[in-house]
Amino acid sequence: MAKSRTVILFWQLAILAAVLVIWQWGFEWSKALLPRAYVPKILDPYFVAKPSLIWQSFLRLGCFSDTAGFTTCIKGNDNNLWLATLVTLKNTWWGFLFGSASGIAAGLILGRSDFLARVFGPYIVALNSIPRIALVPLVILIFGLGDLSKIATAWLVVFFVVFFNTFEGTRAVDRDQIAAARLLGASEFTVLRTVVIPSALAWVFASLLPAVSFALIGVIVGEFIGAERGLGKLIIEAEARANASEMMVAIFVMMFVGILLAVAVRSLQSYLLRWQPQFEPSA
Amino acid sequence: MMAAPNPGLARAREDDDRAAARTRIAVQGLAKRFNTSGREFVAVDDVSFEVKQGEFVALLGPSGCGKSTILNMVAGLLPRSGGRILIDEDTIETGTVNPRVGYVFQRDTLFPWRTVEQNIGYGLEIAGLPKAERARRVASAVEKAGLTGFAQSFPRMLSGGMRQRVALMRTLILEPEILLMDEPFGALDTHTKLEMHKTLLEIWERERQTVLFVTHDLGEALTLASRIILLSARPGRLKEDFDVAIPRPRDPVAVRETAEFGRLYSHIWHSLGEEFRRTRAD
Numbered sequence A: 001m002a003k004s005r006t007v008i009l010f011w012q013l014a015i016l017a018a019v020l021v022i023w024q025w026g027f028e029w030s031k032a033l034l035p036r037a038y039v040p041k042i043l044d045p046y047f048v049a050k051p052s053l054i055w056q057s058f059l060r061l062g063c064f065s066d067t068a069g070f071t072t073c074i075k076g077n078d079n080n081l082w083l084a085t086l087v088t089l090k091n092t093w094w095g096f097l098f099g100s101a102s103g104i105a106a107g108l109i110l111g112r113s114d115f116l117a118r119v120f121g122p123y124i125v126a127l128n129s130i131p132r133i134a135l136v137p138l139v140i141l142i143f144g145l146g147d148l149s150k151i152a153t154a155w156l157v158v159f160f161v162v163f164f165n166t167f168e169g170t171r172a173v174d175r176d177q178i179a180a181a182r183l184l185g186a187s188e189f190t191v192l193r194t195v196v197i198p199s200a201l202a203w204v205f206a207s208l209l210p211a212v213s214f215a216l217i218g219v220i221v222g223e224f225i226g227a228e229r230g231l232g233k234l235i236i237e238a239e240a241r242a243n244a245s246e247m248m249v250a251i252f253v254m255m256f257v258g259i260l261l262a263v264a265v266r267s268l269q270s271y272l273l274r275w276q277p278q279f280e281p282s283a
Numbered sequence B: 001m002m003a004a005p006n007p008g009l010a011r012a013r014e015d016d017d018r019a020a021a022r023t024r025i026a027v028q029g030l031a032k033r034f035n036t037s038g039r040e041f042v043a044v045d046d047v048s049f050e051v052k053q054g055e056f057v058a059l060l061g062p063s064g065c066g067k068s069t070i071l072n073m074v075a076g077l078l079p080r081s082g083g084r085i086l087i088d089e090d091t092i093e094t095g096t097v098n099p100r101v102g103y104v105f106q107r108d109t110l111f112p113w114r115t116v117e118q119n120i121g122y123g124l125e126i127a128g129l130p131k132a133e134r135a136r137r138v139a140s141a142v143e144k145a146g147l148t149g150f151a152q153s154f155p156r157m158l159s160g161g162m163r164q165r166v167a168l169m170r171t172l173i174l175e176p177e178i179l180l181m182d183e184p185f186g187a188l189d190t191h192t193k194l195e196m197h198k199t200l201l202e203i204w205e206r207e208r209q210t211v212l213f214v215t216h217d218l219g220e221a222l223t224l225a226s227r228i229i230l231l232s233a234r235p236g237r238l239k240e241d242f243d244v245a246i247p248r249p250r251d252p253v254a255v256r257e258t259a260e261f262g263r264l265y266s267h268i269w270h271s272l273g274e275e276f277r278r279t280r281a282d
């Protein structure tokens, strides 16, 4: 509380400005000032581009600086920045949605049934120990180069994370709360709907925030390995041309996509868990 | 303590007398054994008693003597190892809920994700009562519990006493004829406890539910109950059965000044003391 918001904001902006300045001019300055051996390679625009070049690449890829005009440029390129973003965002969203929905459902069912939990337990542990990345080529082989394989990859990463948390959350439900609900007249299904799910929700959300990042990672990896469209494909294309600034554009857009999705999940979380102290709506 | 003559109460007493023969809860030869790591552990051994219509019975005994275990079996939450329990002449089946029976827990079992009014209205909501009717009854319960202004609060914003009042109302709003209570005020400080006794006495003296109230607090049992069933230390067995002839309506503070309170207190205290010593000797 000692430092006010403006002070914090000042330092945040100062750091941002410093990073941008060093990124933009640092390499030239150090070349001019330092002996050759001491010039930091990490600042070389060939590898890390620089803000002004990234901005130009952004305008070009985003069809803002095309002489033919915005619409023609968009139509002329199947994997222009906007379409690529849309495709990646869409696949991430669906992969996240299917992955978390099936993870929650499986977690609830196995969490409520000792029998099923014991039957399926070893299989789930075994499947979960496969590094998901290793499965991506197989997924692409099965589902092709299109969107479906990306959604399937995201599903693979999201499902287990959400499943395990939902399962634990379902196990951790207060038995006396369940008994109380039953004594107030709740059926088995009503108990699930009004006690188990709300009570496990905190655990579920604890996994949804990482899950949304995992979904994005899954989609991008899928696009790296085999795709026709998407931000990952854009990076692969830029790499082929050794164009660091175009890669940076795609990376920054991914960052915004990631932030967007995380903010969406977080606001849903703080609405649904508003009964918990840490999500108390501040006045 | 002088009670002003109250015609409503007099009528309630007459009704009681007429229905005096009606047994609501009958526990016969009840036993419970737990199997902990291969060893058999007798928690309750051959307990029999009856609770009649409109009686307020306290089940008193040292900690760990099996009071909660007995109550849970009466509620149908726990399978019995032996004996029978009848509610209104029907043998209870474990796992089936009797809508005439309400239960208030020893531990806080409010739903933390529901507001006060949503907690109180839970039973009515899942029973499918129309919204308007539900809101009306919840509002009156909120007022009765002295929680006006807290209807929209979540349980964590309430004090322990307020939370227990919500729990009480959540059960009472379904108008159970039989009320099972497991040390509902055990976690409260003395002052709050007295307030809760006052609230409960007011409600009970008006509505005359059949109550089985578990406690290890002798003062509490004497304040509230018409009858006290004393259990022995582990394994729980029936030790003694006392009538508490303190006139009603009772005031939780004034009741302590009555001669009957003092007499029963020292008598039961002596008996209870033996059981506490036995618990410690184990």
Ligand SMILES: Nc1ncnc2c1ncn2[C@@H]1O[C@H](COP(=O)(O)OP(=O)(O)OP(=O)(O)O)[C@@H](O)[C@H]1O
Binding pocket: B034, B035, B036, B041, B043, B061, B062, B063, B064, B065, B066, B067, B068, B069, B070, B106, B216, B234
């Ligand atoms: N599920 C269980 N498994 C094994 N032993 C149990 C179980 N539940 C209770 N017991 C044992 O049975 C005995 C009676 O327990 P119970 O909870 O009925 O006591 P109580 O009289 O309600 O005590 P308190 O006043 O402390 O609540 C205790 O010794 C306890 O350890």
Ligand SMILES: [Mg+2]
Binding pocket: B067, B068, B069, B106, B182, B183
């Ligand atoms: Mg107990």
